[in-house]
Amino acid sequence: MRTALTDKQQNILDYIGDFIGREGMPPTITEVATAYRIKTATAFAHIRALQRKGFVSRTSKARSLTLTRSTAPRHLSLTLSIPILGRINAGLPLMAEQQIDGAIQVDPSMLPRGIGGHRLFGLRIVGDSMRDKAILEGDIVIVKEQASAQIGQIVVAMVDGEATVKSFYLGDGQVELRPANARFESQFYAFDEVVLQGVVIALHRSCVCGA
Numbered sequence: 001m002r003t004a005l006t007d008k009q010q011n012i013l014d015y016i017g018d019f020i021g022r023e024g025m026p027p028t029i030t031e032v033a034t035a036y037r038i039k040t041a042t043a044f045a046h047i048r049a050l051q052r053k054g055f056v057s058r059t060s061k062a063r064s065l066t067l068t069r070s071t072a073p074r075h076l077s078l079t080l081s082i083p084i085l086g087r088i089n090a091g092l093p094l095m096a097e098q099q100i101d102g103a104i105q106v107d108p109s110m111l112p113r114g115i116g117g118h119r120l121f122g123l124r125i126v127g128d129s130m131r132d133k134a135i136l137e138g139d140i141v142i143v144k145e146q147a148s149a150q151i152g153q154i155v156v157a158m159v160d161g162e163a164t165v166k167s168f169y170l171g172d173g174q175v176e177l178r179p180a181n182a183r184f185e186s187q188f189y190a191f192d193e194v195v196l197q198g199v200v201i202a203l204h205r206s207c208v209c210g211a
Contacts, residue, residue, distance in 0.1 A: 021112025021201045024154035025133045026065035063134040066205040067110045080108045084122040119145040129179035143198035154200040
């Protein structure tokens with residue numbers, strides 16, 4: 001039986017989920033420590049406890065905290081089944097396969113607040129252009145379907161019928177789809193060339209590689 005969480009561990013777990021939904025990437029240990037006004041070593045100890053209990057995974061890379069699929073719901077309620085719609089390229093745009101490719105089961109408490117009534121879907125990542133946002137090849141991004149985004153949010157965008165995941169920016173009368181890997185360059189398009197499909201609100205990683 002998985003050990004129950006302490007109140008502090010549950011609060012930090014909630015904070016990680018909220019941060020991922022708000023910023024599109026996981027927090028650093030320092031950001032967790034700052035949020036709770038505790039020492040970095042104390043925050044690290046809480047994160048290690050969450051790892052031992054199976055609620056998060058973490059590698060040696062920056063911003064690699066991930067809410068795990070094995071996370072147990074806090075309440076005795078059904079998990080949320082989110083369909084996976086094919087694959088999405090995080091390198092160069094790739095034609096999105098618009099068919100169901102399985103589903104993942106997610107505890108609703110692990111998702112950002114305020115998503116009720118929104119359509120959610122998952123997309124598998126191919127490539128590593130969003131590596132520095134801790135989005136790696138093989139990951140599944142969980143997307144809230146919507147046709148608009150705030151500056152800096154990570155979005156799924158369609159360009160000429162092809163889909164890509166990038167950070168969303170505006171400038172000089174164009175849409176900038178910005179990667180998070182120095183090996184890739186931003187892509188610039190006219191407003192009418194880009195159709196937003198949704199905003200990334202969470203990340204699912206099925207395994208921890210190199211841990």
